[in-house]
Amino acid sequence: MLYKKKPHLLIVGGTGFIGYHLALKAIKKKWKVTSVSLNKPKNYRYLKKVNYIITDISNLKKTEKKLNESFTHVVNLSGYVNHKLFRGRVDEIIKTHFLGLVNLLKIFKERKIVKFIQIGSSAEYGNTKAPQKENKDGKPNSSYGMAKLASTKLLLRLNNNNNFPVVVLRFFQVYGPRQDTNRVLPQIITACLKNKSIPASKGNQIRDFCYVDDVVNAIFLTLTLKKIKGEIFNIGSGQPKKIKEILYMIKNIIGKGNIKFGKIKYRKDENMKLYPDIRKAKKKLKWRPKFNFYKGIKITINSYK
Numbered sequence: 001m002l003y004k005k006k007p008h009l010l011i012v013g014g015t016g017f018i019g020y021h022l023a024l025k026a027i028k029k030k031w032k033v034t035s036v037s038l039n040k041p042k043n044y045r046y047l048k049k050v051n052y053i054i055t056d057i058s059n060l061k062k063t064e065k066k067l068n069e070s071f072t073h074v075v076n077l078s079g080y081v082n083h084k085l086f087r088g089r090v091d092e093i094i095k096t097h098f099l100g101l102v103n104l105l106k107i108f109k110e111r112k113i114v115k116f117i118q119i120g121s122s123a124e125y126g127n128t129k130a131p132q133k134e135n136k137d138g139k140p141n142s143s144y145g146m147a148k149l150a151s152t153k154l155l156l157r158l159n160n161n162n163n164f165p166v167v168v169l170r171f172f173q174v175y176g177p178r179q180d181t182n183r184v185l186p187q188i189i190t191a192c193l194k195n196k197s198i199p200a201s202k203g204n205q206i207r208d209f210c211y212v213d214d215v216v217n218a219i220f221l222t223l224t225l226k227k228i229k230g231e232i233f234n235i236g237s238g239q240p241k242k243i244k245e246i247l248y249m250i251k252n253i254i255g256k257g258n259i260k261f262g263k264i265k266y267r268k269d270e271n272m273k274l275y276p277d278i279r280k281a282k283k284k285l286k287w288r289p290k291f292n293f294y295k296g297i298k299i300t301i302n303s304y305k
Helices: 017-028 060-066 090-108 143-162 184-193 212-224 243-254 279-285 293-303
Strands: 008-012 032-037 050-054 073-076 115-121 166-171 173-175 197-200 209-211 231-235 258-261
Touching (some): 017 032, 073 090, 115 212, 143 166, 166 212, 173 184, 173 212, 184 243, 184 293, 197 243, 209 293, 243 258, 243 293
Parallel strands (some): 008 032, 008 073, 073 115, 166 231, 173 209, 197 258
């Protein structure tokens, strides 16, 4: 797709794991990149060619003043993440995911942007039967999932009523190099590398883990396909696996670690089968994941050594 001027990408939440990889790809494609986030990037995710803006998007006046440049594309990766049912910092979840989004829309709904990409989540489906499909109503079982689903519904209504150029990408489990160590796979990898004991559930949950490069490719396809608007797409590997199988694979690749299955109880109301139907993304975006889990996890493990 050709643009009259150099594309200028605004990544909301650009200092995070996915934001870093997205910015890296955008720079390689010679796009101008600006990141807006609550905190400065960690040293290992800092990129010289990115313009970093630090602000709280839940504060409309301050954010509006700082986002005074002309952006052609926006990707919203922002938000406090907590997948616990209705515990945790519910106020932070609502503030960053829903109220933060409302502020972004107040800023951008009158501007002529090419595309606004909202990064959704598998948590929007909650207890929906697997494989989860985009045309099924979500049944969130967490405040995080509810905030994400409310954001999706608001954006789709804005597209219907005002032709706002939005697309929602619902990510399942994303992993890869430079992910924070408080996430599930990095925790397992670092514990195995240190030959520690790892308490785990029985591991019979079925999940889909998608490598970060595949996720970023899906974002870029969505950004550049002009006719794709007002739709939801599931983004996952299409190769669901039991958690037990994943943990054994990581342990075997590293060659050490002691996994204690059954030490942790399943979460109350946990969906034991959470994996996507990705046929719509394959058909309409012409997107296909290139990394199987074994290939992706080997690269990821090496990045933590």
